[in-house]
Amino acid sequence: MTNDNARTRLDAQMDFLLEADRLKSVSRATRLADGSRYENSAEHSWHIALFALTLSEHAPAQVDRGKVIAMLLLHDLVEIDAGDAPVFGNHDTAAVEAAEARAADRIFGLLPEDQRQHFRAIWEEFEANQTPEARFAKSLDRFAPPNLNIANGGGSWVDYDVEWATFENNVGRKIQAGAPVLWQWIMPRARKVLDRLALKRQDR
Amino acid sequence: MTNDNARTRLDAQMDFLLEADRLKSVSRATRLADGSRYENSAEHSWHIALFALTLSEHAPAQVDRGKVIAMLLLHDLVEIDAGDAPVFGNHDTAAVEAAEARAADRIFGLLPEDQRQHFRAIWEEFEANQTPEARFAKSLDRFAPPNLNIANGGGSWVDYDVEWATFENNVGRKIQAGAPVLWQWIMPRARKVLDRLALKRQDR
Ligand SMILES: [Ca+2]
Numbered sequence: 181m182t183n184d185n186a187r188t189r190l191d192a193q194m195d196f197l198l199e200a201d202r203l204k205s206v207s208r209a210t211r212l213a214d215g216s217r218y219e220n221s222a223e224h225s226w227h228i229a230l231f232a233l234t235l236s237e238h239a240p241a242q243v244d245r246g247k248v249i250a251m252l253l254l255h256d257l258v259e260i261d262a263g264d265a266p267v268f269g270n271h272d273t274a275a276v277e278a279a280e281a282r283a284a285d286r287i288f289g290l291l292p293e294d295q296r297q298h299f300r301a302i303w304e305e306f307e308a309n310q311t312p313e314a315r316f317a318k319s320l321d322r323f324a325p326p327n328l329n330i331a332n333g334g335g336s337w338v339d340y341d342v343e344w345a346t347f348e349n350n351v352g353r354k355i356q357a358g359a360p361v362l363w364q365w366i367m368p369r370a371r372k373v374l375d376r377l378a379l380k381r382q383d384r
Numbered sequence: 385m386t387n388d389n390a391r392t393r394l395d396a397q398m399d400f401l402l403e404a405d406r407l408k409s410v411s412r413a414t415r416l417a418d419g420s421r422y423e424n425s426a427e428h429s430w431h432i433a434l435f436a437l438t439l440s441e442h443a444p445a446q447v448d449r450g451k452v453i454a455m456l457l458l459h460d461l462v463e464i465d466a467g468d469a470p471v472f473g474n475h476d477t478a479a480v481e482a483a484e485a486r487a488a489d490r491i492f493g494l495l496p497e498d499q500r501q502h503f504r505a506i507w508e509e510f511e512a513n514q515t516p517e518a519r520f521a522k523s524l525d526r527f528a529p530p531n532l533n534i535a536n537g538g539g540s541w542v543d544y545d546v547e548w549a550t551f552e553n554n555v556g557r558k559i560q561a562g563a564p565v566l567w568q569w570i571m572p573r574a575r576k577v578l579d580r581l582a583l584k585r586q587d588r
Contacts, residue, residue: 190569193438198535200434201417204427213405223408226430230404230457234397234499246450253434253453295438331402365394 189292196290202260209266209339210325215332221256221264224324228252231320238361241312251306251317254299258283267325267350268340280307319358322351326370334377341381344374393496400494406464413470413543414529419536425460425468428528432456435524442565445516455510455521458503462487471529471554472544484511523562526555530574538581545585548578 206221229252236245256264261283265271288300306314326347329335337347347370356363410425433456440449460468465487469475492504510518530551533539541551551574560567 190439190442190565194531194569197431197435197438198417198531201431201532201535204416204423204431205418205420212408213402214409216409219408220427222430223424223426226426226433226457227401227405227408229430229433229453231401233454233457234401234495235394238394246453249433249450249453249457250437253430253437291438327398327402328405331405361394365398 192290192292193295196287199260199287199290200257203257206256206259206264208264208325209268209336210328211332211335213328213331215335219328221259225253225256228320228324231324232317235320235359235362236316238359239312239316240358240360243312243316247302247313248317248320250302251313252320254303255306255317255321257287258303260287266336266340267322268336268342268346315358317358319355319362322354323359323362323366326351326366330366330369330373334373337374337377342374343378344371347374396494396496397499400491403464403491403494404461407461410460410463410468412468412529413472413540414532415536415539417532417535419539423532425463429457429460432521432524432528435528436521439524439563439566440520442563443516443520444562444564447516447520451506451517452521452524454506455517456524458507459510459521459525461491462507464491470540470544471526472540472546472550519562521562523559523566526558527563527566527570530555530570534570534573534577538577541578541581546578547582548575551578 203225204220204222208219208221208224210219210224211217212219229249232245232248232252236243236248258280262276262279265276284300284303288296288303290296291299305311306317309315309318325336329337336342352363352367355366407429408424408426412423412425412428414423414428415421416423433453436449436452436456440447440452462484466480466483469480488504488507492500492507494500495503509515510521513519513522529540533541540546556567556571559570
């Protein structure tokens with residue numbers, strides 16, 4: 181590779197990395213553990229990459245931990261254009277998926293062609309949720325927020341009036357699918373807080 | 385491993401991961417690319433892990449990219465106790481290092497013993513800055529902030545009245561040591577902004 185080509189290639193990579201900075205301004209429905217503010221998608225991505233680094237032994241099948249981490253570093257970049265679709269919100273799933281696919285075209289399209297293909301394939305593998313790596317990565321993405329909700333006394337469960345059955349269906353099944361051990365761990369802890377919130381709602 | 389042991393081990397891992405959430409509340413001296421607010425150490429860690437994923441081909445020696453990323457995910461956790469020491473600030477280096485070592489004892493000490501040793505070793509390798517992985521990781525940690533400063537019109541360079549010679553000495557040499565290609569790339573871009581800021585200071 182000539183020096184000129186190297187420079188052009190790096191220019192494209194830097195366009196992508198500077199555009200990625202905007203993920204720090206995408207707000208999520210989950211609050212920090214201390215309840216002080218809403219979490220953003222960039223720091224969330226760091227946190228669940230750290231979950232992967234720490235918890236990969238609990239994946240049900242052998243997983244390539246590096247690939248899981250790459251998935252989690254990349255998984256939310258499409259939210260720069262498409263925004264975060266909160267797990268308890270009402271969405272037009274087809275519209276969200278179309279917006280995210282357009283976002284992937286634009287954002288990964290900033291990269292040199294070989295990297296565009298490579299990163300896009302990692303993101304699509306995550307979205308398709310078929311390989312052991314994607315299933316484990318998805319389960320971590322679902323597993324982290326309830327831990328924050330439990331720590332801050334309810335969080336998005338309060339905001340969205342979430343009941344146990346909804347949590348079990350929208351979140352629990354996906355944690356269970358990729359990491360049964362983590363679902364067993366969080367289930368009683370989440371149940372306790374959700375039962376308490378249900379009692380409070382009855383008192384209203 | 386019995387189920388009981390598995391649970392105890394996971395309890396410790398979750399204590400560590402929930403404590404890690406506090407890194408989202410550690411403020412840095414650098415502002416986001418759009419200048420809207422100061423960056424925190426958690427989202428910074430995500431961003432430079434993404435730099436590593438994207439730019440590892442520019443490392444001067446073959447590096448284990450997974451290890452570089454693990455270093456960058458872990459490198460700032462000690463700031464939960466010790467705070468961020470801005471690169472252009474005045475610090476008692478020995479005091480900062482002692483505070484960070486105590487923080488590493490406490491925070492990595494939340495983990496099961498084998499992981500405590502493993503993560504601590506990764507962090508110490510990063511700090512020692514001797515292996516190709518540590519040198520490259522350190523250079524990315526220094527390379528990201530000037531890109532944000534350039535994007536937002538000066539940022540921490542304005543706050544700290546930074547001149548070219550200071551930037552070259554405190555930041556440039558460390559980027560150069562781990563990633564000469566990245567230093568060559570950022571040098572003229574940083575120089576242009578720093579020269580403009582120097583002219584403005586003369587006008588004051
Ligand atoms: Ca730092």
